[in-house]
Amino acid sequence: MRRYGGPFLLLLIGVAVLRVTLFGDLYLRYVQAGLRPYLIASGAALILLALTTAALRPAHTHSHGGSRLAWLLTLPALALLLFPPPALGSYSADREAARRAAQGVGTFPALPAGDPVTLTVAEYGSRAVYDSGRSLKGRTVRLTGFVTRDDDGTWYVTRLVVSCCAADATTAKAEIRGTPAPPTDTWVTITGTWHPKGTLGSPTAWPPVLNAKTVTRVPEPTNPYEKP
Template identity: 95%
Template sequence: MRRYGGPFLLLLIGAAVLRVSLFGDLYLRYVQAGLRPYLIASGAALVLLALTTAALRPAHSHSHTHSHGGSRLAWLLTLPALALLLFPPPALGSYSAEREAARRAAQGVGTFPALPDGDPVTLTVAEYGSRAVYDSGRSLKGRTVRLTGFVTRDDDGTWYVTRLVVSCCAADATTAKAEIRNATAPPTDTWVTVTGTWHPKGTLGSPTAWPPVLDARTVTKIPEPTNPYEKP
C-alpha cells in the first residue's frame, strides 16, 4: 500500500480542487470567478497524474520502506488535502479585515463620474469609500445609497459594513469598510444590506476622512452571497 502514497496524495489534492471548483461555487471563497476553468483543469490534471502514476509504478518500488521515515511524513501531508476535501474553510471574514490597517485608496482628490439616476443607488463598499474620501465633486451629497457587506466592530462599539476586495485570490485581499451610524449593530460577521446617506467627515483626501460614514435608514440581514468578495 505504501507504494501508492504519492499517487494517493495527488488524488486527494486533485479531488479537493475539483470539489470546490467543479461541483458548486465554493471556489469563490478563494479566487475570482474567471479562474474557475484553470482550477478545474488543474484538478483534473492532478487526478489523471495520480491514476497514471499508480498504474505505472512497479510493485517492487517500495523496497526498504521500513528504513524510510519520509513515507510517514508524506502521509501526514494528506491531512490538509483531506480537510479541504471534507471541510472547506469559510470565506475570509472580520478577523482578516481587522488584521489590516485602514486601506487608503491610491488615487488623489478629484472628480468622479456622476452616479446613476434613482435612489437608492447600489455601490460597492470600496466605491462608496473612494467617493466619500476623495470626490471633490461631492457626488454622494443628497443621495441614498445601498451597501452590502459583513459586520465588523471596534472595542468601543463602533460598527462597520465591511467587504474584502480581491484582485486575484484570497491571498491578496484588502479591506473596504464604512462606519454605520443611527442603527443597532447586528452580531459580528452577520451579512447585511444597509441603505442610508453619506455623512461628511474630516478633510477631503486626508486620514481624518477615513473611514467613511453612512447614516443608516435601514439595516437588513441577508444570507452570505455566493461570491463574498468585491473586485477592485
C-alpha cells in the same frame, strides 16, 4: 500501501479542487470566478498525474521517508475535501493594515439616477474619501456587506476586496451610525446617506461614514468578495 502515499495525496488534492469548482460555488471563497477553468484543469491534471504515478511506480522501494511525509500531508487535503473553510470574515478584516491604493483627489463620474443607488463598499469609500465633486451629497445609497466592530462599539459594513485570490484580500468598510449593530459577521444590506468626515483625501476622512436609514439582514452572497 506506503508506495502509494504520494499518488494518493495527489489524487486527494485533485478531487478536493474539483469538488469546490465543479459541484457548486465554494471556489469563490478562494479565487475570482474567472479562474474556475484553470482550477478545473489543475484538478484534472493532478488526478491524471496521481493515476499515472501509481501505475508506473515500482512494486518495491526502500525509501519510506517521503511516503510517511505524504501520508501526513493527507490531513490538510482531507480537511479541504470534507470541511472547506468559510469565506474570510471579520477576523481578516480586523487585521487588515491600512492598505489602500493611493488615489488622488478628483472628480468621479456622476452616479446613476434614482435613489437608493447601489454601490459596492469600496466604491462608496472611494467617493466619500476622494471625490472633490461630492457626488454622494444628497443621495441615498445601498451597501451590502458583513458586520465588523471595534472594541468601543463602533460598527462597520465591511467587504473584502480580492484582485485574484483570497491571499491578496484588502478591506473596504464604512462606519454605520444611527442604528444598533447586528452581531459580528452578520450579512446586511444598509440604505443611508453619506456623512461628511475629515479632510478630503486625508487619513481623517477614513473610514467613511454612513447615516443608516434601514438595516436588513441578508444571506451571505455566493461570491462574498468585491473586485477592486
